Amino acid sequence: MVEKDPTSPVSPLAQFPPLPPTESRSRAPEFYGFVAWTSTYLLFCVYVLWALLPDEYIIGLGVTWYPNREWAILLPAYSMVLVLLTYFTYFALALAATPPFSDISTITDSRAHLPPITGLNSYFDHARPNAVPEMYDIPIGLVNRVIYGSRRNHAGKETP
Structure with missing residues (x-):
């Protein structure tokens, strides 16, 4: 019997029982x-002890200098403000990079495959019953015209 690799093209299923792991990986x-x-965990315990123990106990442990206790409140408060400021900054950068609604890049991009500029006839040429149409992106103006009808100006007249 010929042994196969655990995942060879002949046998795509892994071998059972699985091969023992090689000892070459680093631990x-x-x-x-x-x-x-x-x-x-050690730093968190030291932080809690520094924040909650009275001065006599800390000096009794042999520590002669340590930061003022107000930093036990200020460090978490400043870190939360920093986290919130980071979220606000990323949100503001994303909002600043978003193009306005009137920009054409919100509708199409540089990879759009539009038909040659011969008007709408190129779309209607491919609408014959047995035609195999070439693939084009449909301009948003044509989609809106088909879905919502023609535009009306302020005088009530239809515009093409």
Whole structure:
């Protein structure tokens, strides 16, 4: 019997039981993740102790200088303002980059495939019963005219 690779073109299904993992992969991400997790919890515990313990206990631990306690309130407040300012900035940049409704780029782009400029006849040429039409993007003005009818000016007359 010829053994096949676990995912060969002849047998696209994985082999069962699965092959044991190779030992060539690095375990460094696991260690980095553990160090990041433990250091985050350690720093949070130090922060809470600094914010809540009386001065006598902190000095009793041998710490001679530490920041003023008002920073225990100011740092989270400033960080929340920074997060909100970041969201506001990204929203404002997205809004500033959005073209106005009157801009043609809200309707079409540079990749639009429009028929040759011969008027609307090029669309009607492809409307014959047995015609295989070439693929074109339909201008928004023609779509609006078909869906909503002709425009009316202020005098009540139809315009083409």
